[in-house]
Amino acid sequence: MSLEQEIMTRMKDAMKSKDEDTLRGLRAIKAEIIKAKTEPGAGGEVSAEGELKLLQRLVKQRKDSLEIFEKQNREDLAQKERAEIAVIEQFLPKQLSEEEIRAAVQSIIAQVGATSPADMGKVMGAATKEFAGKADGKIVAGIVKELLSK
Template sequence: MSLELDINGAIKTAMLARQEAELRALRAIKAAILLAKTAEGASAELTAADELKLLQKLAKQRKDSLEIFRTQNREDLAKKEEEELLVIDRYLPKQLDESEIRTAVAAIIAETGASSPADMGKVMGVATKQLAGKADGKIVSGIVKELLAK
């Protein structure tokens, strides 16, 4: 519930300041929260983990769209996605850099006893739980592949 209250307050502030890009992103977050709360089988309140997953999903959508728009030379649309991504990133926890991810993955590989690329599923299962919200899954997957191939 705290995320929803934060977003509502930020929407009011953005409206008063007439910040169109920020308002667009905040409204997207609010809409996603309302959809998640009213989804069939969902509880009335979102947990912190649910809020985190929701924000990660929104950020991933913006990153994917940004990539597509850039390949199609649509800088006007790419700029909008980038602006929204910056606002969404403010509500996400700090992401680990590549060296920190490498260290964590190496520890997970040692912990699970993985030795070949065939053990990737076992390593990824632990890594996704430990690094949830802190690292992008594509980056983690690439590092796991690289380390297990050695």
């Protein structure tokens, strides 16, 4: 079942159960899928990789908004963002723990032969490919920076 079909099925269930938080998150995903399908050159289809990037972008946008709302003490809006993040993350692969990321980054550093913070670009290039969809880029970058500065 494609992501779009899964979203539609879950939207129907959310409508029946009057779950507004879930419905809002699902509608956001559906809107992004439609937007991606109608972009020039998309040919009316979104690849599995494209769907993954789309979901990651949605989560990142909501996390950025959440951070702003928390700084402004807008708990009402922050709660909505948290609910949408939870819904969207259901469709992403399981995220790696910090320990798993740290171990993988150490092996990438060894493979690339990085020795100083100047080599961060090389490490991040390899790490981005390896962690696609499985880890937050900010966390990966923080760990890489920490390990290279030792």
